Amino acid sequence: MTAALLFEQFLNGLQFGLMLFLMSAGLTLVFGVMGLINLAHGSLFMIGAFFCAAAAGLTGNFWLGLAAGMAAAAAAGALIEVTVMRRLYTRDHLDQVLATFALILILSEGTKILFGPFPLYLDVPPLLTGTVNLGLTPYPLYRLALIVAGLGVALGLWLLIGRTRLGIRIRAGENDREMIAALGVNIRALYTFVFALGAALAGLAGALVGAVQSVQVGMGEPVLILAFVVIVIGGIGSIRGAMVGALLVGVIDTMGRFLLPQVFALFLDPSKASGAGAALASMLVYLLMALILVIRPKGLFPVHA
Amino acid sequence: MMFRKNALACASALALTAGVAQADPVTVGLITTLSGGGAGLGVDVRDAFELALQMNGSDAIRLVVEDDGQRPEAAVQIADRMIQSEGAQILTGIIWSNLAMAVVPAVTAQDVIYVSPNAGPSALAGAGCTPNYFNAAYQNDTMHEAAGQYANTLGYQNAFIMAPNYPAGVDALTGFKRYFQGTLAGEVYTQLGQTDFAAEIAQIRASGADSIFIFEPGGMGISFMRQYAQSGVDLPIISAAFTFSQDVLPAVGDAALGVINTAEWSPDMDNDANVAFVAAFQEAYGRLPSVYAAQSFDTANLILSALAAADISDLDAFRAAMRAADFDSVRGSFRFGNNQHPIQNYYAREVVSVDGVLTNRIVGTAFEDHQDVYAADCAME
Incomplete structure (x- = not known):
């Protein structure tokens, strides 16, 4: 094992974490502001990827596809908020889980009817193909671009929430929704906007990741599960927590998959070590979550301490 | 309520059979995956099965799909x-x-007879x-x-080998190692449903594999x-057909060009049954058939051949007709071993682009008349 390999794996973990952040930011925002558990967040990720692939296929331009993916996810998010979610704010979490689980099934089958049962093709834009030499190791340019994009979105979100009037309203909505409604803020419009924003971020993640993954029905659910782990670790409702949680999960998952089989190989034969290492590695992030819940039951950055 | 419905069904069935001298069609139940991420495979199995019935023109089978x-x-x-x-007497499709x-x-x-079109x-x-x-x-x-x-x-x-960490993945690596004579540069199990392979690719880069x-x-x-x-890693890839079948090739794109996969x-197999099948499948569904479609097409024709030779009410005779496998397989030759699994040729195929469409073409033969190792443990003669 060399320093170059470790460095490359660290970058891989960072990139994976930042994509998880795009997913979990929307999830945690929606939960923090509206108190809503949205299982259909993964479906919005899928919608982003499918519309990006379809638009990129039609126009031959990845960037148009990216815009289409984000727009479609945001539009789907707004539509879902207005038609379904609005009725769920006052219901308990179990009702929300049930309703949004139904949405997963509806959106998955809807996507299959619209785009067919076979995975779609979406390629990395020509501008970002190939590798760059980072001194220690060559690294795919597209993954580097994903890191930059993830950091850029994180910065944008921080500015939006911390430095704008809209951000003040979002934070106020988290703390006391009755009071800001009484102060004359259009809380309905605010909720629709926040939900659409979260959906757009999920759509962006889906479109970006779709270029290096399989664009297929059900692609959102594995990411959704990890996104829930991230927001539980980070503290539900906290954007900062989502960032730290996502980076932790991304780096620990990647490093675990890489290092654990090698650790097991010290005392097992290679085939068994690989199997055992892989099995333990797939549990690692959940062990991390359990550990953090024991030490800090409300996550690393609790919102309503 | 249920009784009345059944009575009605019986009455109408009687009315129908009264007019037709021929034996009732045998009900075949096709259970396959038509929703979710694996739907493409099931759709190919269903479409090819229906196509086989249509091309045969026989009404010996009543097909129920779920x-x-x-x-x-x-x-x-x-x-x-x-x-x-x-009342299904034959099941298939999984x-x-x-x-x-x-x-x-x-x-x-x-x-109940079960005929596997894939697993x-x-x-x-x-x-x-x-x-x-x-x-x-x-x-x-x-x-x-x-x-x-x-x-x-x-x-x-010196090969780097990799599969998901579940029974079929373990079987895959075991199967590969059973015949590969070189050394292993690395052996990695990935997670089932894993979407990011950056960590594995970095290991491949560092492994020194050829x-x-x-x-x-999927x-x-x-x-x-x-x-x-x-x-930027540029080592040759070899695989079994599943990873480079027609259902996924369009989504993989040019990255798949040149990959060798076995099936x-x-x-492109040049026998009459296959030429007719590929043309009819393209005509009917507007896409090339996958290996799953070919297997399902053969499954349907195998069942049809046995139903034509024997009445299913006499199970022994029907099973004997199945074992005879007297049908025109799209694989050219097809016969069953003692464990009622095929003894057949396995080919090496290369992913190529024909008129802008990615597909496979045969470049060599891996095995002739190959039988699985488990047949020896099967007590059937």
């Missing part, structure tokens, strides 16, 4: 329903080994073989054994190949 959603418990329920309320393991032992114990778990090929179970596709290990064998032919010395064997079916293979193409069938 979606298992890739869930074992759903497949079990559907199988029960098909046998009890639809794609995945874990679903087959949930369904096959239970239905064959009730003297071939080792448990059903060896000591667990049964006269009511026929596999018209392959035994799981054999596709990967063929890849191991052909890797020797290609002169690979070739890569992968078994990453979306996993698409993700791996896309990321591999961007990684018992290829769309």
Whole structure:
């Protein structure tokens, strides 16, 4: 094992974490502001990827596809908020889980009817193909671009929430929704906007990741599960927590998959070590979550301490 | 209520049979995956089966199709329903080994015939073989054994091998290692459903391997190949057909060009049955058939041939007609071994682009008349 390999794996973990952040930011925002558990967040990720692939296929331009993916996810998010979610704010979490689980099934089958049962093709834009030499190791340019994009979105979100009037309203909505409604803020419009924003971020993640993954029905659910782990670790409702949680999960998952089989190989034969290492590695992030819940039951950055 | 419905159905069935002298059609239940991420495979199985019935023109089969959603418990329920309320005497269609393991032992114990158009778990090929179970596709290990064998032919010395960490993945690596004579530069199990392979690709880069064997079916293979193409690592890849079948090739794109993958069938096979099948499939559905479609097409024709030769009410005669496998396979030659799994050729195929469409073409033969290793443990003669 060399320093170059470790460095490359660290970058891989960072990139994976930042994509998880795009997913979990929307999830945690929606939960923090509206108190809503949205299982259909993964479906919005899928919608982003499918519309990006379809638009990129039609126009031959990845960037148009990216815009289409984000727009479609945001539009789907707004539509879902207005038609379904609005009725769920006052219901308990179990009702929300049930309703949004139904949405997963509806959106998955809807996507299959619209785009067919076979995975779609979406390629990395020509501008970002190939590798760059980072001194220690060559690294795919597209993954580097994903890191930059993830950091850029994180910065944008921080500015939006911390430095704008809209951000003040979002934070106020988290703390006391009755009071800001009484102060004359259009809380309905605010909720629709926040939900659409979260959906757009999920759509962006889906479109970006779709270029290096399989664009297929059900692609959102594995990411959704990890996104829930991230927001539980980070503290539900906290954007900062989502960032730290996502980076932790991304780096620990990647490093675990890489290092654990090698650790097991010290005392097992290679085939068994690989199997055992892989099995333990797939549990690692959940062990991390359990550990953090024991030490800090409300996550690393609790919102309503 | 239920009684009245049944009575009505009986009455109308009587009315129908009164006019027709011919025997009733046999009900065949096709349980396959038509929703979720694996739907493409099930759609190919269903479409090819229906196409075979259509091309045959026979009304010997009444086909009932249901979606298992890739869930074992759903497949079990559907199988029960098909046998009890639809009166199905033959079942088929299941794609995945874990679903087959949930369904096959239970239905064959009730003297219902099951014909597999894809899954071939080792448990059903060896000591667990049964006269009511026929596999018209392959035994799981054999596709990967063929890849191991052909890797020797290609002169690979030091392979990095990788598969998801579940029973079929373990079988894949076992099958490959059974015939590959070189050394292993690395052996990695990935997570089932994994979408990011950056960590594995980095290991491949550092491993010093001269070739890569992968078994990453469905979306996993698409993700791996896309990321591999961007990684700057340029080692030759060998695989079994699943990762480079027609259902995923368009999504993988040019990254798949030149990859060698092994299968018992290829769309370019030059026999009459196959030429007619590929043309009819394209005509009917506007796409090239996958290996799953070819296997399902053969399954349908196998069943039709047995129904033409024997009455299913005489199970012994019907099973004998099935074992004879007297039909024109799209694979050219097809026969059953003692465990009612195929003894067949396995070919090396290369991914090529024909008029802008990615497809496979045969470049060599890995095995001739190859039988799975588990057949020896099967008590049937």
